[in-house]
Amino acid sequence: MAVKSIWVLCLLSLGFCGVADQGKWVKCLSLLSTTPTEIRVMWLPLSPQHSHGTVTRYRIDYSPLDQADQVSSVEVGGNDTQVTLQGLLPSWPYQLRMAAGTSTGFGLPSDWTLHRTPEQQNLTSVLFAPTELKVRARMYSLHVAWQPPPNSSQISGYKLQYRELEPVPKEDRPAIQPIKLRKRNKHYEITGLVPDHMYEVEVWAYNKHTEGYAAVWKGRTERVPTTGDLMNIPPVSFVQASANSSTSIWLRWEKPRFSTVRIISYTVRCSPAGLRNASLVSYYTSSAQEILLGALKPFTRYELAVQSNGLEVDGPFSGTVEESTFSDRPSTPPADLQLSALDSSSVLVSWRPPLEPNGIIVEYRILYSGNSSQPDYQWRSVSRDGLITSTEVQGLRSATRYFFKMGACTVVGVGPLSPVKDIHTPSERYELDIPSVTGIIVGVCLGLLCILLCICVSFRNAKRR
Structure with missing residues (x-):
């Protein structure tokens, strides 16, 4: 089934150990699925501080969870930061891990992490994992920040949970209740932690029907400096x-x-x-x-x-x-384009500036035509100063349907055009010339008055005879 949107069904972040830096988590590994048969693996480069040499390659091991003895591996160069695993089973759990290698060999791999590929159907109810999970570690706190998942309109809020990984044994780790956060929250400060300790943080979205997949971070708080x-x-x-x-x-x-x-x-x-x-x-x-x-x-x-x-x-x-940073073309067109017919030959055009102008707007370009299928260069165009947000377009034909669209310009160039809107100019009406009509009425009245006087004079003369 063709799928256009990205399904971030499980965006996990975890560290992996470097060569000669055994067992120390240092970087982030992220997993996401864009189709039911793929897993995209992404990571941050291993720094020289932890690689103890130049990283020349990375190895990704993976296998279906129910076939743990059938491990497949993919190797990529040391400059690569992602690879896509293909030909996988839909709606199937897989385990993955990663190791970095120098010219002397590979270091210890990361722990296995689980990821389920999406189903072929019934994806509308799935809550994706939050994206861009970032954690800033301090001595006694972790500042956690994230961005909403792609289908953020379906969520009611977020839940955040953290736990200490070492030196506390797994079976002795206290259960920490998830922290419930509102939908508008995009960051949270975890306080009261111990310096130089390993912690795991999970953030996931939820609504009244279900809970989503979690974005996970593992890392160490700063140690107390001497x-x-x-x-x-x-x-x-x-x-x-x-x-x-x-x-x-x-x-x-x-x-x-x-x-x-x-x-x-x-x-x-x-x-x-x-x-x-x-x-x-x-x-x-x-x-x-x-x-x-x-x-x-x-x-x-x-x-x-x-x-x-x-x-x-x-x-x-x-x-x-x-x-x-330098200016650029606007990323968005002028907003809220409005049209209003003033008379049979003119239209008032009004708008608001672009939401992402990417610079100072120096000019607006208004295009209009009686045929919306024409290419842009055949439309009539008028330009207006970048400081105004309304103008009158004149010289139009009466009783005609016109189509309008417009774009904003910075010194770099013009941005995208707005969606097309149309308007009908009204029919031309016969409009009385008030001074002329007044003159005619006065003239008629004077003429009638003269005729009446003539009749009266003639009648009086007839009586005398």
């Missing part, structure tokens, strides 16, 4: 940002000065300037002293900071720098 740690890695001394395009920014920096710790990587913090919503904060890792931040919003100002990372200690973040 006085020596704080002194060994000073802040990054110099940070420079420059816009590269409408969706990317180059960020460059210098190493901390007088550091006694070997720096193995850097963490970059990025968020829209002036916003304090933690769910909008993104973190990136770089082994070099520069990074190209992509997938940003056009014509948006960002705050950026850099943190140095040693093998067992992280330094403080630098001071923030700000930079704006």
